[in-house]
Amino acid sequence: MKKSLLLIGLLSSVSFAQQQKDYTKQVDSLMQLMTIEEKIGQTVQFSGGWDVTGPTVSDVNEDLVKQGQIGSFLNLVTAKATKDIQKLAVEGTRLGIPLLIGYDVIHGYKTIFPINLGLSSSWNPQLVQLTAEKAAEEAAAEGIHWTFSPMVDIARDPRWGRISEGSGEDVYLGKKMAEAYVRGYQGDDLSLPTTIAACMKHYIGYGAALAGRDYNTVDMGDNELRNTYLPPFKAGIDAGARTLMTSFNVINDVPASGNKYTLKDILRDEWGFEGLVVSDYTSINEMIPHGYAADGKDAAQKSFSATLDMDMMGDLYRSYLKELIEEGALSIELLDDSVRRILTLKFELGLFEDPYRYSDLDREAETIYRSDILEAAVEAARQSIVLLQNNKAVLPLKTSNIALIGPLADDQSSIIGDWAAKGDRKGKAISVQEGLSELLQLPNLKAVQGTKIETSDSSGFKAALKAAKKAEAIVMVLGEDSNMSGEAASRSSINLPGNQSDLLAEIRKHNPNKPLVLVLMNGRPLDITAEVKNADAVLEAWFPGTMGGQAIAEIIYGKTNPSAKLAISFPVNVGQVPVFYSNKTTGRPMNPKNPKGDYRSFYQDIPNKPLFSFGYGLSYSKFEYSNVTLDKKVENGVEVLDFSVSVKNTSKIDGYEIVQLYIQDVAASITRPAKELKGFEKVWIKAGEEQTVRFKLTREDLGFWNQGEFKVEAGTFKFNIAPNSDADLTNSFTLE
Numbered sequence: 169m170k171k172s173l174l175l176i177g178l179l180s181s182v183s184f185a186q187q188q189k190d191y192t193k194q195v196d197s198l199m200q201l202m203t204i205e206e207k208i209g210q211t212v213q214f215s216g217g218w219d220v221t222g223p224t225v226s227d228v229n230e231d232l233v234k235q236g237q238i239g240s241f242l243n244l245v246t247a248k249a250t251k252d253i254q255k256l257a258v259e260g261t262r263l264g265i266p267l268l269i270g271y272d273v274i275h276g277y278k279t280i281f282p283i284n285l286g287l288s289s290s291w292n293p294q295l296v297q298l299t300a301e302k303a304a305e306e307a308a309a310e311g312i313h314w315t316f317s318p319m320v321d322i323a324r325d326p327r328w329g330r331i332s333e334g335s336g337e338d339v340y341l342g343k344k345m346a347e348a349y350v351r352g353y354q355g356d357d358l359s360l361p362t363t364i365a366a367c368m369k370h371y372i373g374y375g376a377a378l379a380g381r382d383y384n385t386v387d388m389g390d391n392e393l394r395n396t397y398l399p400p401f402k403a404g405i406d407a408g409a410r411t412l413m414t415s416f417n418v419i420n421d422v423p424a425s426g427n428k429y430t431l432k433d434i435l436r437d438e439w440g441f442e443g444l445v446v447s448d449y450t451s452i453n454e455m456i457p458h459g460y461a462a463d464g465k466d467a468a469q470k471s472f473s474a475t476l477d478m479d480m481m482g483d484l485y486r487s488y489l490k491e492l493i494e495e496g497a498l499s500i501e502l503l504d505d506s507v508r509r510i511l512t513l514k515f516e517l518g519l520f521e522d523p524y525r526y527s528d529l530d531r532e533a534e535t536i537y538r539s540d541i542l543e544a545a546v547e548a549a550r551q552s553i554v555l556l557q558n559n560k561a562v563l564p565l566k567t568s569n570i571a572l573i574g575p576l577a578d579d580q581s582s583i584i585g586d587w588a589a590k591g592d593r594k595g596k597a598i599s600v601q602e603g604l605s606e607l608l609q610l611p612n613l614k615a616v617q618g619t620k621i622e623t624s625d626s627s628g629f630k631a632a633l634k635a636a637k638k639a640e641a642i643v644m645v646l647g648e649d650s651n652m653s654g655e656a657a658s659r660s661s662i663n664l665p666g667n668q669s670d671l672l673a674e675i676r677k678h679n680p681n682k683p684l685v686l687v688l689m690n691g692r693p694l695d696i697t698a699e700v701k702n703a704d705a706v707l708e709a710w711f712p713g714t715m716g717g718q719a720i721a722e723i724i725y726g727k728t729n730p731s732a733k734l735a736i737s738f739p740v741n742v743g744q745v746p747v748f749y750s751n752k753t754t755g756r757p758m759n760p761k762n763p764k765g766d767y768r769s770f771y772q773d774i775p776n777k778p779l780f781s782f783g784y785g786l787s788y789s790k791f792e793y794s795n796v797t798l799d800k801k802v803e804n805g806v807e808v809l810d811f812s813v814s815v816k817n818t819s820k821i822d823g824y825e826i827v828q829l830y831i832q833d834v835a836a837s838i839t840r841p842a843k844e845l846k847g848f849e850k851v852w853i854k855a856g857e858e859q860t861v862r863f864k865l866t867r868e869d870l871g872f873w874n875q876g877e878f879k880v881e882a883g884t885f886k887f888n889i890a891p892n893s894d895a896d897l898t899n900s901f902t903l904e
């Protein structure tokens with residue numbers, strides 16, 4: 169059948185099918201025309217080489233595209249380049265099946281938002297959803313259909329560089345963030361040229377890498393897998409995520425990219441996920457060095473039979489699937505199932521209706537850096553910066569006679585963090601220096617580096633000390649280089665790199681009574697136990713993105729009231745890792761009143777709480793909590809636990825407060841965490857005003873997995889509603 173007739177046939181039905189969102193007929197009729205080689209071509213993804221995010225197996229091969237042997241590209245961007253490669257597929261192949269183009273749009277595309285660990289510190293799912301919407305608009309304007317985001321790996325080890333890409337240590341916050349990203353990227357209609365398909369990654373357990381070393385082994389019980397690591401993936405899939413990416417790691421002795429239990433039994437059979445599963449970059453090939461596959465053919469067989477649909481950059485499906493099917497080692501039905509999932513996504517994206525819809529030069533020009541997108545970036549930065557300390561209320565600063573010191577004070581590159589897609593590192597981002605200079609109207613405000621991020625050379629200290637001496641207040645911007653977090657960026661030390669801490673100590677020593685503000689830019693929790701003693705105020709800015717310097721300046725001078733709270737605990741030192749609020753009590757819980765006594769679970773040499781706890785963050789406002797209540801009722805036949813609390817802003821400054829509900833299942837058929845976040849609300853409370861904040865839970869919200877079965881058990885529960893996870897659970901109720 170002539171391609172043109174086929175396409176006309178398809179298109180005439182697609183527009184009708186668009187409303188129905190069911191493409192079964194179109195997919196089936198197309199598949200009836202496809203050869204086995206063309207079907208296998210759909211399972212193949214190559215890198216366009218525009219960015220290298222892993223070892224390159226082979227370059228773009230236009231002949232393979234024309235032969236229909238490639239179904240997808242990653243790392244190939246711009247309206248022009250995507251249109252050119254799409255033309256090859258649509259006009260140069262027998263059936264004209266469009267390519268699917270993916271890219272890592274992790275926290276923005278050109279306009280870069282705070283890193284994801286910063287975004288989750290906003291505790292504002294609506295805002296995070298907005299950042300994903302805006303990122304999707306910019307990416308889709310440059311020809312991208314699909315982002316390899318959100319990364320929803322629960323992580324509790326700051327030595328792991330990719331902790332920067334996720335939403336922190338907590339299951340509930342992680343679920344809410346996963347939902348927000350998926351809704352933001354995909355919107356209500358994937359076929360619009362402003363929405364892109366989301367990809368839940370990295371499935372599964374990647375954040376639990378042994379010793380925080382990237383790609384390292386992961387081993388955990390099935391209960392831990394189901395109660396901690398799987399829920400954010402299920403939340404994203406329930407929110408409609410169309411795709412999922414497998415992880416590099418072994419999970420319980422079997423590589424995640426060939427793991428039948430997690431991919432087929434849980435994802436496909438238990439959850440009924442019918443979306444596209446893509447490998448991580450050559451993760452199928454890596455089953456050979458993992459010691460799980462004898463060779464490429466064996467690896468291809470193991471991944472494909474586990475229902476992994478698309479081979480990212482491994483070139484193994486293209487090489488072996490036909491042979492494996494002909495030998496009977498794989499069934500043609502399995503291939504049809506995968507191809508059906510891939511083609512369905514392409515129909516949903518509208519690529520058959522208009523393969524060039526996303527590659528529009530005019531829309532590209534009018535979308536990138538659009539003012540509403542930049543505004544979303546500055547608001548996201550404002551709401552992601554955590555005020556950790558404000559001794560003597562030095563913030564907001566009163567004086568504009570400041571010394572601005574530190575290797576990141578005028579940085580415009582690291583400020584946008586790792587995985588910054590097509591973000592500009594050469595001047596687009598607003599540095600702290602620019603932000604302060606603009607806000608203070610001090611065009612000559614210059615930063616004094618004092619030192620580099622990673623050096624032992626202290627020759628720059630002198631100039632910094634000189635600048636500090638002349639000023640009435642000191643702002644120091646210290647931290648990490650953006651390439652010290654992200655992929656393959658594990659660090660054995662979580663101290664400030666180089667001699668930055670020495671510089672801070674020197675500045676403090678010579679200016680003991682001068683207000684000293686420490687601004688941190690980093691991609692992981694750091695050991696700042698020493699640093700907090702050498703600063704009056706500490707702002708955790710993460711890598712705040714394109715508009716970060718403006719947001720930091722606004723907070724320092726009180727134009728913005730800081731509202732973020734930590735999504736990850738800050739350990740006292742690396743020896744305390746992993747430390748997280750929702751740990752188990754043990755049989756000998758540490759006695760806070762006598763933490764180092766009578767054979768309890770503690771370290772002899774450090775305080776046994778984190779330096780800063782999950783959910784902690786200060787504001788310029790002051791909030792008082794009172795009147796915590798629980799009303800057990802039945803609504804529409806469902807038992808509802810209706811919690812409430814009164815929160816009063818006793819200050820003279822309007823501000824956000826993140827109100828948190830923590831619960832403990834006191835005794836259950838398996839041990840449960842000492843505390844679990846089960847609800848949060850970010851509320852704006854005007855100065856002097858009081859608000860009642862409510863949380864409604866059902867029995868389901870109190871359940872847990874045990875030996876593959878989800879259970880809700882009667883019994884006693886403790887709870888509290890508080891500003892952070894340090895709160896004691898002083899209230900209780902019984903579930904019948």
Ligand code: GLC
Binds near residue numbers: 221242272369
């Ligand atoms: C990388 C990362 C993954 C990313 C993919 C494509 O290795 O692990 O997060 O989406 O390759 O760049």
